[in-house]
Amino acid sequence: MVEGVEVPTEHWIGGERVSSADAFVDVSPIDEMPIAEVARGGAPEVDAAVRAARRASEAWGSTPPKRRAEVLHRIADLVQERVPELAAVETRDNGSLLRSMRSSVMPRVARNFRFFADQLLELGNREMAYEGFSERLTWDPSGVTGVITPWNAPLMLATWRLAPALAAGNAVILKPPEWAPLTASMLADIARGAGLPDGALNVVQGIGEEAGAALVAHPGVDRVAFTGSAATGRLVAAAAGANLTPASLELGGKSPFVAFADADLDAVVKQAVNQYDSAGQVCLAGTRLIVEASVYDEVLDRLGGAAAALRQGDPRQDATDLGPQITREHFDRVDGFVRRAKADGARAVFGGAPNEELGGLHYRPTLFVEAPEGSEILTQEVFGPVLTAQPFTGEDEAVALANSTEYGLAAIVYTGDPGRAERVSRRLVAGTVWVNCFFVRDLAAPFGGARHSGIGREGGPWSFDFYADVKNVCTAPW
Ligand code: NAD
Numbered sequence: 302m303v304e305g306v307e308v309p310t311e312h313w314i315g316g317e318r319v320s321s322a323d324a325f326v327d328v329s330p331i332d333e334m335p336i337a338e339v340a341r342g343g344a345p346e347v348d349a350a351v352r353a354a355r356r357a358s359e360a361w362g363s364t365p366p367k368r369r370a371e372v373l374h375r376i377a378d379l380v381q382e383r384v385p386e387l388a389a390v391e392t393r394d395n396g397s398l399l400r401s402m403r404s405s406v407m408p409r410v411a412r413n414f415r416f417f418a419d420q421l422l423e424l425g426n427r428e429m430a431y432e433g434f435s436e437r438l439t440w441d442p443s444g445v446t447g448v449i450t451p452w453n454a455p456l457m458l459a460t461w462r463l464a465p466a467l468a469a470g471n472a473v474i475l476k477p478p479e480w481a482p483l484t485a486s487m488l489a490d491i492a493r494g495a496g497l498p499d500g501a502l503n504v505v506q507g508i509g510e511e512a513g514a515a516l517v518a519h520p521g522v523d524r525v526a527f528t529g530s531a532a533t534g535r536l537v538a539a540a541a542g543a544n545l546t547p548a549s550l551e552l553g554g555k556s557p558f559v560a561f562a563d564a565d566l567d568a569v570v571k572q573a574v575n576q577y578d579s580a581g582q583v584c585l586a587g588t589r590l591i592v593e594a595s596v597y598d599e600v601l602d603r604l605g606g607a608a609a610a611l612r613q614g615d616p617r618q619d620a621t622d623l624g625p626q627i628t629r630e631h632f633d634r635v636d637g638f639v640r641r642a643k644a645d646g647a648r649a650v651f652g653g654a655p656n657e658e659l660g661g662l663h664y665r666p667t668l669f670v671e672a673p674e675g676s677e678i679l680t681q682e683v684f685g686p687v688l689t690a691q692p693f694t695g696e697d698e699a700v701a702l703a704n705s706t707e708y709g710l711a712a713i714v715y716t717g718d719p720g721r722a723e724r725v726s727r728r729l730v731a732g733t734v735w736v737n738c739f740f741v742r743d744l745a746a747p748f749g750g751a752r753h754s755g756i757g758r759e760g761g762p763w764s765f766d767f768y769a770d771v772k773n774v775c776t777a778p779w
Pocket of ligand 1: 449513533
């Protein structure tokens with residue numbers, strides 16, 4: 302039992318709970334206490350899941366779209382019914398704010414299923430004509446999809462990939478993150494309760510280098526959907542490439558937050574402090590503040606005040622703004638970045654250390670200035686509550702600083718000038734540019750990263766282009 306909820310800890314393969322000889326211990330970031338022993342799968346469990354998925358994929362893939370959409374809507378209904386339980390377990394497992402889990406994240410899980418169910422029905426077939434020949438385009442199921450997800454938003458990110466994969470008629474094998482594996486197991490029960498056929502969704506629990514690597518390397522997998530770090534993404538791309546398995550990679554970021562002096566500075570400060578949300582464990586976070594020199598001191602000063610007002614503590618309490626880092630290992634990694642930034646000559650305007658008063662895995666919101674050009678803290682993803690600030694003069698310098706990392710997941714621009722917004726956003730290298738806003742996520746819009754932040758785009762029809770085998774039947778005139 303976790304937070305009073307019964308949570309299965311075995312694998313879910315072919316509609317059955319399957320255990321493994323080995324287990325791994327799942328620890329809560331809230332108090333660093335063990336909360337579950339979870340089955341530790343590897344190549345044999347992955348192989349069994351691929352075989353179960355292959356068997357199920359034929360029937361599920363040939364199920365009429367209308368019926369597939371009904372099942373996905375039913376999954377959404379059951380997710381909605383269980384939002385309080387899913388939220389409580391996710392918070393205990395990964396330390397995310399309970400109030401966000403309840404109000405936005407778990408409802409978004411349900412929306413992932415509803416959106417792609419509706420999108421499937423809109424997709425239909427497409428007819429084209431070419432020099433008298435007719436062309437009929439169909440989005441056929443591609444077979445078996447492997448989905449691998451990170452710990453920072455486990456269920457939301459898993460369902461953003463597996464909902465379109467299932468909608469497209471594929472059977473799915475999900476390898477959840479070993480640092481937050483529990484809600485995936487609950488989803489398996491929900492999917493079965495909604496009438497998803499056995500084997501259409503399988504969950505193989507385990508460690509990335511074991512179960513994850515086995516899944517990606519399995520020749521019976523037709524699509525790999527990976528969300529995680531760029532370093533793991535490289536390994537995943539190489540392993541999938543060896544089998545010529547198409548892989549959609551959503552990777553890390555070091556996104557710029559560019560604020561011009563003509564922007565609404567109240568809004569800039571409010572949005573800048575939001576970049577500490579989830580204690581900085583957000584791929585999209587605009588962690589590099591790039592602020593026009595004439596308002597640089599004012600923005601930093603006001604940001605310091607806003608950051609000081611953030612309440613750190615137990616993520617289950619409504620008053621808390623920032624919870625803990627996910628694990629001791631990750632906490633130490635964040636602290637390592639901070640220590641090296643100081644050694645490199647950067648200066649912490651605030652924060653720059655663990656929160657000793659609270660102890661545990663709480664790290665203080667941190668802002669670095671004067672980091673040397675090209676230094677680690679300006680170029681590498683920390684994935685903790687650590688921002689940097691750099692002043693600029695003129696659009697060219699703003700764009701040059703913004704584009705100065707190997708990442709390209711997102712960018713944020715604040716300005717009061719629509720023409721400038723247009724010019725600057727065109728020049729930014731990013732999958733998504735938010736102008737005077739942040740984190741607006743339309744499921745119908747393409748999402749993904751440029752450069753080392755990913756390969757491919759998903760969302761709306763782009764998801765179906767990836768998970769389906771798009772086919773053109775070109776017929777001569779009869
Ligand atoms: P990670 O790369 O360490 O792990 C991600 C997943 O990959 C886990 O399930 C892990 O078990 C698995 N894995 C590890 N090694 C593997 C291997 N050799 N083969 C196959 N699978 C393997 O990432 P993380 O620390 O869990 O998550 C944080 C990272 O995810 C950050 O870089 C963050 O920016 C990124 N992220 C990106 C997005 C996005 O949409 N672009 C969203 C959330 C998080």
